Amino acid sequence: MSCDLRVRIGPLELANPVGVASGTFGYGAEYEELVDLDALGAIYTKAVTKAPRPGNAVPRIVETPAGMLNSIGLANPGLEAFVDRKLPELRKLRAAVFVNVAGSSEDEYLEVVERIEAAAGPWAQPGSGAARSGVDGYEINVSCPNVRHGGLAFGTDPAQVERLTAAIRARTARALVVKLTPNVADVSPIARAAETGGADAVSLINTLVGMVIDVRRRRPALAMGTGGLSGPAVRPVGVACVHKAARAVKIPVIGLGGITCADDALQYLLAGASAVQVGTGTFVDPRTAAEVLAGVQAWMEAQGVARVEDIRGMLLA
Numbered sequence: 195m196s197c198d199l200r201v202r203i204g205p206l207e208l209a210n211p212v213g214v215a216s217g218t219f220g221y222g223a224e225y226e227e228l229v230d231l232d233a234l235g236a237i238y239t240k241a242v243t244k245a246p247r248p249g250n251a252v253p254r255i256v257e258t259p260a261g262m263l264n265s266i267g268l269a270n271p272g273l274e275a276f277v278d279r280k281l282p283e284l285r286k287l288r289a290a291v292f293v294n295v296a297g298s299s300e301d302e303y304l305e306v307v308e309r310i311e312a313a314a315g316p317w318a319q320p321g322s323g324a325a326r327s328g329v330d331g332y333e334i335n336v337s338c339p340n341v342r343h344g345g346l347a348f349g350t351d352p353a354q355v356e357r358l359t360a361a362i363r364a365r366t367a368r369a370l371v372v373k374l375t376p377n378v379a380d381v382s383p384i385a386r387a388a389e390t391g392g393a394d395a396v397s398l399i400n401t402l403v404g405m406v407i408d409v410r411r412r413r414p415a416l417a418m419g420t421g422g423l424s425g426p427a428v429r430p431v432g433v434a435c436v437h438k439a440a441r442a443v444k445i446p447v448i449g450l451g452g453i454t455c456a457d458d459a460l461q462y463l464l465a466g467a468s469a470v471q472v473g474t475g476t477f478v479d480p481r482t483a484a485e486v487l488a489g490v491q492a493w494m495e496a497q498g499v500a501r502v503e504d505i506r507g508m509l510l511a
């Protein structure tokens with residue numbers, strides 16, 4: 195039996211449901227000698243911000259039980275360097291590319307999207323034979339603090355999420371994904387706000403706020419004090435958030451957090467996700483995403499599931 199692995203996100207059709215998560219895969223080219231980039235369902239780039247960011251002071255990574263804590267601080271070369279140096283590389287990829295966008299004000303997000311829209315030019319479906327523009331969609335990281343709103347993260351306030359999503363929607367016809375933070379009491383109103391604002395999908399979860407203290411030095415292990423927890427430790431939180439979000443919205447949900455094998459991905463798909471991303475798992479083994487896809491396909495064949503999009507309706511109460 196040959197399974198249908200295609201997934202639709204707004205105007206975009208992904209060849210398969212397994213992508214690689216922002217901040218864990220650079221801009222794709224970094225992994226080209228280790229991974230068949232063309233076989234990935236999607237590449238979600240490292241964040242792009244208006245100005246270059248060196249990132250936070252070191253140490254900015256520490257291992258935790260079944261995971262890691264990072265305070266990289268959205269280190270990236272900035273918008274102009276992205277357009278000059280990264281975009282031409284992204285045009286060579288066959289896999290769908292989502293550019294992850296971050297900012298500390300609404301204007302910053304909009305400037306990044308407007309400039310990339312102008313530089314990338316018209317969009318065509320991957321695999322259609324038309325020239326690749328390098329950008330198939332945007333993933334909007336709303337976990338950033340809004341400096342004009344007293345540093346409250348955009349993603350913790352439904353009104354801010356809806357307004358930001360609508361403003362970006364007005365500037366692009368490409369697939370628009372809003373990436374949600376789990377650092378809220380309930381993801382449902384935030385997911386609904388993204389949907390109302392015009393998002394084609396939501397992705398979740400971003401990292402959970404955590405802290406590790408070096409007892410001997412009596413100091414936090416990270417220079418910034420706190421960081422974002424990722425890896426297998428966060429997976430049950432991610433699955434629960436996806437389960438909730440998938441029941442709150444009609445748009446597709448993209449699940450991530452702690453995926454290291456096909457069973458992990460299947461948990462997200464059964465919870466209601468249409469697609470998944472592998473993040474920290476790539477640091478352990480760069481082939482994780484490929485193995486996850488092969489395992490999902492094998493499970494579908496064994497279970498007689500014809501379309502990957504059918505999995506999300508298969509969870510028994």
Ligand SMILES: Cc1cc2nc3c(=O)[nH]c(=O)nc-3n(C[C@H](O)[C@H](O)[C@H](O)COP(=O)(O)O)c2cc1C
Pocket residue numbers: 215216217218240241264266268294335373399400401423424425426428450451452453471472473474475
């Ligand atoms: C080192 C590192 C850098 C990250 N950078 C970004 C980023 O720039 N933008 C973003 O939206 N998420 C970023 N993330 C979050 C991941 O994309 C993902 O949401 C999170 O790590 C949970 O998935 P995982 O457990 O599979 O890693 C980063 C995560 C890590 C570990």
